[in-house]
Amino acid sequence: MDSKLRAILPDHDLLRMYEQMVLCREFEESCAEQYTKGHITGFLHLYSGQEAVAVGSTHALHKDDYILSAYREHAQAIVRGADPRRVMAELFGKSTGICKGKGGSMHLFDPELSFMGGYAIVGGQFPIACGLAFASKFRKENRVAACFFGDGAVNQGTFHEGLNWARLWELPVLFVCENNFYGIGTAVGRASALADIHKRACGYDIPAVRVDGMDVMAVYEAVKHGAEWVRENSRPYLIEAVTYRFRGHSMADPGKYRPVAEVELWKARDPIPGFARRLVEEGVVTQKELDGILVKARVTVAEAVRFAEESPWPEDGEVYTDIYV
Amino acid sequence: MPIMNMVQAINLALKEEMALDDRVVLLGEDVARDGGVFRVSEGLLDAFGPERVIDTPLSESAIVGAAVGMAAYGLLPVAEIQFMGFIYPALDQIFANAARLRSRSRGRYSAPLVVRTPYGAGIKAPELHEESTEALFCQMPGIKVVVPSGPYQAKGLLLSAIRDPDPVIFLEPTRLYRMIREEVPEGEYTVPLGKARLAREGKAVTVIAWGSMLERTLKAVEGYDAEVIDLLTLSPFDEETLLASVRKTGRAVIVQEAPLTCGLGAELSATLAEQAILHLKGPILRVAAPDVPIPLARLVDHYLPSVERIREALEEILKY
Ligand SMILES: Cc1ncc(C[n+]2csc(CCOP(=O)(O)OP(=O)(O)O)c2C)c(N)n1
Ligand SMILES: [Mg+2]
Numbered sequence: 276m277d278s279k280l281r282a283i284l285p286d287h288d289l290l291r292m293y294e295q296m297v298l299c300r301e302f303e304e305s306c307a308e309q310y311t312k313g314h315i316t317g318f319l320h321l322y323s324g325q326e327a328v329a330v331g332s333t334h335a336l337h338k339d340d341y342i343l344s345a346y347r348e349h350a351q352a353i354v355r356g357a358d359p360r361r362v363m364a365e366l367f368g369k370s371t372g373i374c375k376g377k378g379g380s381m382h383l384f385d386p387e388l389s390f391m392g393g394y395a396i397v398g399g400q401f402p403i404a405c406g407l408a409f410a411s412k413f414r415k416e417n418r419v420a421a422c423f424f425g426d427g428a429v430n431q432g433t434f435h436e437g438l439n440w441a442r443l444w445e446l447p448v449l450f451v452c453e454n455n456f457y458g459i460g461t462a463v464g465r466a467s468a469l470a471d472i473h474k475r476a477c478g479y480d481i482p483a484v485r486v487d488g489m490d491v492m493a494v495y496e497a498v499k500h501g502a503e504w505v506r507e508n509s510r511p512y513l514i515e516a517v518t519y520r521f522r523g524h525s526m527a528d529p530g531k532y533r534p535v536a537e538v539e540l541w542k543a544r545d546p547i548p549g550f551a552r553r554l555v556e557e558g559v560v561t562q563k564e565l566d567g568i569l570v571k572a573r574v575t576v577a578e579a580v581r582f583a584e585e586s587p588w589p590e591d592g593e594v595y596t597d598i599y600v
Numbered sequence: 601m602p603i604m605n606m607v608q609a610i611n612l613a614l615k616e617e618m619a620l621d622d623r624v625v626l627l628g629e630d631v632a633r634d635g636g637v638f639r640v641s642e643g644l645l646d647a648f649g650p651e652r653v654i655d656t657p658l659s660e661s662a663i664v665g666a667a668v669g670m671a672a673y674g675l676l677p678v679a680e681i682q683f684m685g686f687i688y689p690a691l692d693q694i695f696a697n698a699a700r701l702r703s704r705s706r707g708r709y710s711a712p713l714v715v716r717t718p719y720g721a722g723i724k725a726p727e728l729h730e731e732s733t734e735a736l737f738c739q740m741p742g743i744k745v746v747v748p749s750g751p752y753q754a755k756g757l758l759l760s761a762i763r764d765p766d767p768v769i770f771l772e773p774t775r776l777y778r779m780i781r782e783e784v785p786e787g788e789y790t791v792p793l794g795k796a797r798l799a800r801e802g803k804a805v806t807v808i809a810w811g812s813m814l815e816r817t818l819k820a821v822e823g824y825d826a827e828v829i830d831l832l833t834l835s836p837f838d839e840e841t842l843l844a845s846v847r848k849t850g851r852a853v854i855v856q857e858a859p860l861t862c863g864l865g866a867e868l869s870a871t872l873a874e875q876a877i878l879h880l881k882g883p884i885l886r887v888a889a890p891d892v893p894i895p896l897a898r899l900v901d902h903y904l905p906s907v908e909r910i911r912e913a914l915e916e917i918l919k920y
Contacts, residue, residue: 316897317725368897379726379896395728396686397658430657432689458658460634466657532633589895591902598892 280557283492289559290568292334292491296326296547298572299350302359305576306349306366306380310526314584315366319380320347324521327546328423328453329354331494332516336421336449336502341389341407343400344423346381347453347520348393351423355388359575360582369586375597376589389418397458398428401437401450408446412509419505421449421498427458429472438479441511449505450476450513451498453488459524460532473515481511488516489546492553519544601783606776609751609784610640610716613758614678616787618648621676624762627654628663628680637682638718638777660690664715668697668767671713676762681717684771685728690715691736698767699742710765714758719747720812720857721904722775726896730774732811732858732889737769738835738867744768744793745835749814750780753832756791764793773812780815796838798845802827805851805917808842808868810834813855813905820910824918834864842868843876850881851917855910860888882920885913 280289303321310319322329329350333342344351349366353359357373365372366380373385381395391407394400404422411418428434429452441448452472456463464470476483482504486497494516501512519541523530530538554560604612618624626632626641632655635642645653656663660681667677681687687694694715701711721730737745746761746768748754754772761768791797799814804825809817814830821828827845831837846852852872854865865886872884887905895903 317723318729368899376897377726377895377899381725382727396688398689427658430659432659432661458629459637460630461655461657465655527637588898591899594890594892594895594899594903 280492280553280559283496286559288334289554292330292495293550293554293565294568294572295330295354296491296550297568298359298575299326299329299353300547301572301576302349302353302363302579305580307522307526309366309580315380316368317379318346319366319526320524321522321526322347322350322520324541324545325453325455325488325518326350327491327494327550328451328488328516328518331491332421332451332498335495335498336419339389340418340502341391341404341420342423343391343404343420344393345397345400345425345428346393346395347425348383349380352383352385352388352390355385355390357383357385357388357390359579363579363583364586367583367586368588369583370589370593371582371586375593377593398424398431398433400424401433402440404448405437405440405446408441408448409444411447417447417506419447419449419502421451421502423451423453425458426452426454426456426463426472427461427466429475430466438476438481438511442479442481445510447505447509448511449498449502450511452513452515453518454515455518455520457520457524457533459528462532473513476513481513483513483515485515485517488518489544489549491546491550601785603781604751604784605778605781606748606751606754606772607638607640607778609755610758610772611642611644612784612786613755614641614644615647617759617762618644618652623674623676624678625652625654625670625675626678626680627656627667629656629658629682631655631680636680638774640716641680660686661693664690665693665697667713667715668693668701668711671711672701672709676712678714678716678762681715683729683731684717684719684733685731687715687717694737694743694767694769695740699740702742702766711767712765714761714768714770716770716772718774718777719771720773720775721894721900722773722812724897724900727893730894730900734771734834735858735862735864735867738864742766743835744833745771746793746833747771747773747811748832749773749811749830750776751782751784753791753797755784756789757793757832760790760793763790768793771811775812776815791832794833794836794838796841797830797832798827798841799830800826800828802849804849805853805914806842806845806849807853807855807910807914809855811857813857816905816907817855817910820907820914824914826914837868839871839875842872846872846876847879850879851920852880852884853887853910853913853917854884855887855905857889857904859891860886861891863888882917885917887913
């Protein structure tokens with residue numbers, strides 16, 4: 276991508292995107308620490324390395340477009356506007372969490388932000404995205420359902436069912452695959468007959484592109500184009516964002532199945548310093564300002580942790596609420 | 601005799617049976633190179649090679665469906681589903697095909713497959729990673745449902761399950777994986793399917809439990825003259841042992857980790873009422889989880905049947 280950043284977005288937006296990527300990274304790294312301390316329990320899947328996808332995509336979507344994601348979704352929720360303090364509290368299981376501390380890391384949900392959930396069942400979100408898109412079309416509201424998923428999810432039946440429905444009924448779904456090359460320990464080439472995931476859309480007559488998921492502007496432009504195409508044509512579109520997770524699958528996974536050299540290669544392509552360099556080179560921001568952004572993100576995250584620590588546990592009776600019994 | 605935990609005991613059972621019978625194959629997500637998320641199949645790829653220890657795509661329906669086909673062709677597949685909460689995409693293959701192959705082929709085929717899956721609470725994750733929906737499977741004719749309560753039982757039951765001509769859902773209580781260590785013999789022994797185990801003798805009340813609830817129940821009954829039955833096979837369950845015990849004690853308490861409504865406890869209770877009501881001195885009591893999704897962290901302790909709640913039930917029934 277040769278175009279200058281400022282030709283794509285004003286400084287304000289560029290900075291906001293940078294800030295959010297930094298915030299997400301700091302948030303996730305802090306989660307790792309809180310998990311090690313025993314404050315976060317269960318499974319914790321971190322997003323470090325993939326920030327450009329959530330940030331680039333969310334900026335390209337309308338505020339009321341639906342977002343659905345899997346269980347590696349803290350960043351998706353925060354970038355969409357969820358308060359980092361309440362997300363952290365949710366991970367701690369505290370009553371001030373965005374799901375009252377009952378859902379935890381994998382089940383973030385915030386209807387006010389049109390954030391329609393993290394899904395712990397791989398592939399669970401495809402048909403739901405189709406249903407939301409159907410309703411949006413039915414009501415003539417022109418909202419897009421952006422459905423995020425991993426490379427592992429494309430071998431689940433619901434992926435194929437979802438793509439077929441979306442095309443057959445001409446539904447405004449934007450499918451975004453975050454291809455980080457592994458589903459837990461299984462490399463994409465060992466799990467998929469066709470590892471070029473975007474090509475799979477072809478079987479459903481859905482246009483698709485592959486984009487560098489380590490480049491936030493590339494993601495932004497692809498999603499901008501894709502989402503507008505979906506809106507105009509009321510038809511699905513698929514984006515494969517090629518990315519990498521810097522940590523293991525979850526905190527319980529030492530990730531021994533990935534060669535060290537491979538991990539290092541991808542870390543050298545870290546989306547955050549990459550974007551920082553461009554911002555400085557093109558005079559959008561000074562290094563000093565960038566340092567300030569990092570400090571600010573750290574303060575936000577430290578506040579989030581403090582908020583979570585100080586928040587009360589849910590009452591036992593909370594177990595019986597929000598459910599038909 | 602070696603001392604081992606349940607993960608090691610299951611691993612040993614798989615290793616021994618694979619060495620003994622080359623029809624046994626393992627398949628599932630990350631079971632081969634990674635040795636399974638709980639390390640149950642660690643080392644088996646090296647021992648038996650990629651044709652018999654198979655990493656599959658993320659496709660539960662195909663994992664079980666393919667196992668049905670393999671079984672029909674004479675293999676003995678042991679499929680792993682990573683967590684019980686992920687088995688739902690495969691329910692169709694379990695219910696519509698595995699359970700019915702024998703009757704559909706008028707007895708000429710059967711589906712001698714095992715579906716192993718970690719089950720129940722124990723890792724402090726909410727919802728789908730802690731499910732105990734065993735009763736769903738018990739409702740379906742044609743499949744057997746087995747839950748070990750410790751390493752020794754786990755090995756012996758798994759060997760029986762692999763050798764059984766019908767599909768077996770083998771539920772491994774996650775909480776017990778590394779909690780209990782006990783002597784497990786190397787080499788051949790089996791624990792029969794369909795037989796409950798008398799875990800403790802007593803005369804005043806019969807307490808029926810399975811899986812991770814057994815351990816809690818044994819704690820709760822300390823100081824009571826209670827008989828404890830470890831059900832082991834949930835379907836078909838051992839009516840005879842249950843009835844004999846309840847006829848003797850005249851009182852029954854059922855402890856299940858699953859939500860109350862339509863859990864296996866309801867079926868056990870109905871059976872006891874139908875066949876032993878005249879021996880009963882009081883109502884059959886159930887201790888169960890509430891009918892809500894499994895919450896996170898702290899609330900899990902409130903959700904799960906506790907030693908105290910089991911004791912309350914004992915106190916109540918002993919008033920009769
Ligand atoms: C139906 C189902 N099967 C298995 C799992 C266990 N599991 C959780 S994540 C995962 C791998 C998914 O990989 P991918 O879709 O590439 O997403 P990533 O973790 O790389 O973000 C598996 C097998 C699950 N959660 N749901
Ligand atoms: Mg992946």
